[in-house]
Amino acid sequence: MQKILIGFIALSQIFFVGCNSQKKNAPILEEEEMVELLVDIHMADAALNRGVSRGKINQSEVKKYYKDILEAHNISREQFDSVYNYYSKDFDNFEELYNEVILRLQKKKKNLELQKRSAKDSIE
Known part of the structure; x- marks a missing residue:
């Protein structure tokens, strides 16, 4: 019984240490925030x-x-570099992240073009 209890305690310690190390490695910005920053x-x-x-x-x-x-x-240059490095380590995920950045930039460009046309049409 003692061995089972010791084993359970050891496993729970490993689990908690593992969870804490994942939190330490987690980026300061979530993907959505990173996309907004990159845009x-x-x-x-x-x-x-x-x-x-x-x-x-x-x-x-x-x-x-x-x-x-x-x-x-709300991020420093050092934090940005760290977050950028974090996301760039997983190429496939980083590519998806940048695809979202590109989509948003394209939407912004399209909206600006529509605004220019509207302004031009209202002048004429």
């Missing part, structure tokens, strides 16, 4: 590249834009 980053990329190439934004301002995005998502 914001890629939207900023597009705007910043356009602004820098036209001379409207200087290179020193670029870091501030990214810092502001991370702050809006």
Whole structure:
């Protein structure tokens, strides 16, 4: 009986340690939050590249834009790097995550194009 009890205690300790280590390895951002963050980053990329190439934004301002995005998502640069590395380790899942990012960016682009057409139609 004692051996069974000791075995049960040992197994329960392994279980609890395993659960705790999974929580430690879990990312600070859930996939949905990561998708939203990556959409914001890629939207900023597009705007910043356009602004820098036209001379409207200087290179020193670029870091501030990214810092502001991370702050809006309540995450530091180090945390972002850690979360990015976490998700990128599982290529198939990371590909699905980025497919969702691409879909959302395409929707945003389509909405912007519709807004431009509406504005143009209202002027004419």
